[in-house]
Amino acid sequence: MEIFKADVVIVGGGGAGLRAAIAVAETDPSLKIALVSKVYPMRSHTVAAEGGAAGVKKPTDSYEYHFHDTVGGGDWLCEQDVVEYFVRQAPIELTQLEHWGCPWSRTADGHVNVRAFGGMKIERTWFAADKSGFHILHTLFQTSMKYPSIKRFDEHFCVDLLEDEGRCQGVVVIEMGTGEFSMIEARSVIIATGGAGRVFRESTLGGIVTGDGMALAYRHGVALRDMEFVQYHPTCMPVTGLLFTEACRGEGGILVNKDGYRYLQDYGLGPVSDKPKNKYMELGPRDRLSQAFYFEQQKGRTIEHPRLGSVVHLDLRHLGEAYLHERLPLIYEMAETFMGLDPAKDPIPIRPAVHYTMGGIKVDGNCAASLKGLYAIGECASVGIHGANRLGSNSLTELLVFGKVAGVDAARNAKSLAPGKSASLLKQAEATEQRLMALKTKTGGTEKIAVIRKEMAQSMEDGCGIYRMANTMQATCDKLSELRERFKNISIDDKSSVWNTDWLTAVELDYQLDVAQSMAHSAIRRKESRGAHQRLDGFELRDDVNYLKHSEAYYVAGDEPRIAYGDVKITTSQPAERVYGAAGEKADQERKGSHA
Amino acid sequence: MPDSQRIIEIEVLRYNPESDKEPHLEVYKVPFSDDMSVLQGAQYIKDHFDGSLTFRWSCRMAICGSCGMMINGIPKLSCETFLRDYFPNRIRIEAMANFPIEKDLVVDLSGFIEKLESIQPYIIPREPRSLDQGEYIQSPEQFNAYIQFTSCINCTLCYAACPQFGLNPDFIGPAAIALLHRYNMDSRDGAAAERMELVAAEEGVFNCSAVGYCSEVCPKHVDPANAVNINKTNAAKDYFLRFLSPKGGSK
CATH class of the missing domain: 1.10.1060.10 (Alpha-helical ferredoxin)
Structure with missing residues (x-):
């Protein structure tokens, strides 16, 4: 097995991983960085983010506003000290990206422009048309080429973490083009592998979003925190789940049911006004909007489409063709190409789909996990800024802010330690190789990858969808245990070494089953409704007495996960009623009054 | 679902360097619906007929840039090219021209x-x-x-x-x-x-x-x-x- 010796290894080459790599390189150019990605970095799913990245920009805005929007938006399950740091760093990091060439959209006087986004009191979402993630990712990828100390392992698939003397000291990877295993030693290991939403059926996500890094950390004893909180984005293409950005609503798009009625006014988000109003109606938070869709469907007020199923309409027609082309060019193209309609002339049929995993690898404010030497950043991590519901445009900023934090701390950590014992690490790496080669070469399996994956995804949707009940969640837990058993009998058609995606897809499915279990078991134990976790079986209210707690799922080999609970860090914002629309404005004023 | 009864023939240029001297064509009969992309056709083949079929893909929305291939001889993104536009004729998919083939539809980039x-x-x-x-x-x-x-x-x-x-x-x-x-x-x-x-x-x-x-x-x-x-x-x-x-x- 080939051995590479690095100082810092980063697994995942999306926005977070690239930002971390640059931070390490800038902190100390003598440190060797290995950047591992199972795709070429510019394919990473950051590329598909559309709307933008949040950071205070306008003189009328403040860090305090951004903080309160985020903490209230997260239904008070955020780590408030971490959010305080985040909102202050956000504009600095977004400006840094501008200096690196990111083509942020601008105002006529040449400054960076900002747009409205759901749950945000003031316009503070920096955007690059509706391809913000694409431009952030390509800017970071191209900028990373400046630094000779970053050695990329493109199209390398990470299959294990290496641990010795209580510290994480490297990773095992497979070169996808050859099927060969390598060991990368490092004193700091950063996981930046993104979310896990593909464990659900209908999602906005790319095929690569399979929770790899979450499962890797989990299997090494690190907790997955708040995994029951899975975000449904309210405006997605039916069947495929492809995303129509929240910026559609930020720019003035409206949602109507089969009667042409702006139904959000019936769900505590009104009253209706002519112009988009921050934190009202369509600019409410995602969890509330997706929940409103569910009830419209229950009431029979959705549009029943023969092929697309139940939908409502996203109406952009009043924005006009020219404006749509300027602000939402990708959305325009997607509607034309994939749905055969013209958003300047036709309303767009949409429905909610899975979009984001709020939870992830439990880390502290320095992005450090409980296993020494291990860090996690971005969607795979739970650093604590999203709580029970993420506000749109906070996560792109998260990649930058915490990518940098992790990079700087990982560099410091690497410099403070002597290299590990290669022999002991190699032994572990070889054991991993043997285990995975056995999976590839074994014959006689009868379970098809696609079948298990499909059953898992359907079961997650049935049990852990927008609304949840104990009996359906239990059915999902049972189903996942059954699939775990059946996975042992998996059949792999491809026995070759070169580009064996059949084999690697099986490894991904193995990751997905672990992550799905952490989600379902965390969900069934949370006997309250908070943010994206909503129940209809007697636990419809938030219960701060018993559940103002982070869930922590721990891996138990061969069994269901163990769920524990941890405290939530509260600094200045005491839990209050989470209200939007006119009620939200009133609550804001009362809060201000009590401070005065 | 009358749509799903329709079957299109997809001809795929296959090549496994470990067992094939040269690339060769194989034909698969794929049931499809109107909204199915060529990429989904390839996924159908991988899921149902032959797990060894190899191609790159991810976002499904023409922004990640992974899924380019020759479709009836023209370079296209397979995620935004639809099977319905080729039916009832056979459709041929091949690795992108001008690049060395690593395996099936995967080229050396x-x-x-x-x-x-x-x-x-x-x-x-x-x-x-x-x-x-x-x-x-x-x-x-x-x-x-x-x-x-x-x-x-x-x-x-x-x-x-x-x-x-x-x-x-x-x-x-x-x-x-x-x-x-x-x-x-x-x-x-x-x-x-x-x-x-x-x-x-x-x-x-x-x-x-x-x-x-x-x-x-x-x-x-x-x-x-x-x-x-x-x-x-x-x-x-x-x-x-x-x-x-x-x-x-x-x-």
Whole structure:
């Protein structure tokens, strides 16, 4: 097995991983960085983010506003000290990206422009048309080429973490083009592998979003925190789940049911006004909007489409063709190409789909996990800024802010330690190789990858969808245990070494089953409704007495996960009623009054 | 579901270097519905008929740039090309032209990545600015000068379309030149002169025979042919200016 010796290894080459790599390189150019990605970095799913990245920009805005929007938006399950740091760093990091060439959209006087986004009191979402993630990712990828100390392992698939003397000291990877295993030693290991939403059926996500890094950390004893909180984005293409950005609503798009009625006014988000109003109606938070869709469907007020199923309409027609082309060019193209309609002339049929995993690898404010030497950043991590519901445009900023934090701390950590014992690490790496080669070469399996994956995804949707009940969640837990058993009998058609995606897809499915279990078991134990976790079986209210707690799922080999609970860090914002629309404005004023 | 009863024949160029001497075609009968893309057709084959079929894909929405292939001989993104548009005829999918095939529909992109790296695709500031000075100011004119060339998703369809790249794999090629042009045209950048050396070099723009097929197949309307043309002119001007004022002469 080939051995590479690095100082810092980063697994995942999306926005977070690239930002971390640059931070390490800038902190100390003598440190060797290995950047591992199972795709070429510019394919990473950051590329598909559309709307933008949040950071205070306008003189009328403040860090305090951004903080309160985020903490209230997260239904008070955020780590408030971490959010305080985040909102202050956000504009600095977004400006840094501008200096690196990111083509942020601008105002006529040449400054960076900002747009409205759901749950945000003031316009503070920096955007690059509706391809913000694409431009952030390509800017970071191209900028990373400046630094000779970053050695990329493109199209390398990470299959294990290496641990010795209580510290994480490297990773095992497979070169996808050859099927060969390598060991990368490092004193700091950063996981930046993104979310896990593909464990659900209908999602906005790319095929690569399979929770790899979450499962890797989990299997090494690190907790997955708040995994029951899975975000449904309210405006997605039916069947495929492809995303129509929240910026559609930020720019003035409206949602109507089969009667042409702006139904959000019936769900505590009104009253209706002519112009988009921050934190009202369509600019409410995602969890509330997706929940409103569910009830419209229950009431029979959705549009029943023969092929697309139940939908409502996203109406952009009043924005006009020219404006749509300027602000939402990708959305325009997607509607034309994939749905055969013209958003300047036709309303767009949409429905909610899975979009984001709020939870992830439990880390502290320095992005450090409980296993020494291990860090996690971005969607795979739970650093604590999203709580029970993420506000749109906070996560792109998260990649930058915490990518940098992790990079700087990982560099410091690497410099403070002597290299590990290669022999002991190699032994572990070889054991991993043997285990995975056995999976590839074994014959006689009868379970098809696609079948298990499909059953898992359907079961997650049935049990852990927008609304949840104990009996359906239990059915999902049972189903996942059954699939775990059946996975042992998996059949792999491809026995070759070169580009064996059949084999690697099986490894991904193995990751997905672990992550799905952490989600379902965390969900069934949370006997309250908070943010994206909503129940209809007697636990419809938030219960701060018993559940103002982070869930922590721990891996138990061969069994269901163990769920524990941890405290939530509260600094200045005491839990209050989470209200939007006119009620939200009133609550804001009362809060201000009590401070005065 | 009458839709799903329809069956289209998909002919796939298969190649496994460990067992095949040469690439060969295999045909699969795939049931499809109107909204199914060619990519979904390939996924159907992998899930139901042969798990060893190998291709790259991820986002499904024409932004990650992974899933380019030849579809009836034309370079296209398979996620935004639909089976219904080929039915009832057979459809043929093959690895992107002009690249070495690694396996089935997967080609070797390492050469392309090296080209991207070679053009210094990052801002080398004209006037360095600290973060507390805030963002650079760019007028709409300055912004519009480069924005179109930022849209490249690195799908490499333009290389699969480029006859000159087919003849000379060292040609830096359409996407890399478009990206180079993107940085040269950015008012924040000050390294155009350095990059121009690459433009005028042996593997640079003068390889281009102005066929323009690259722009035709570009799924994001980047118009790399335009970038190449502008740089031919720039490189020629550069050459004559150097000729007129040789090194050491007054500026």
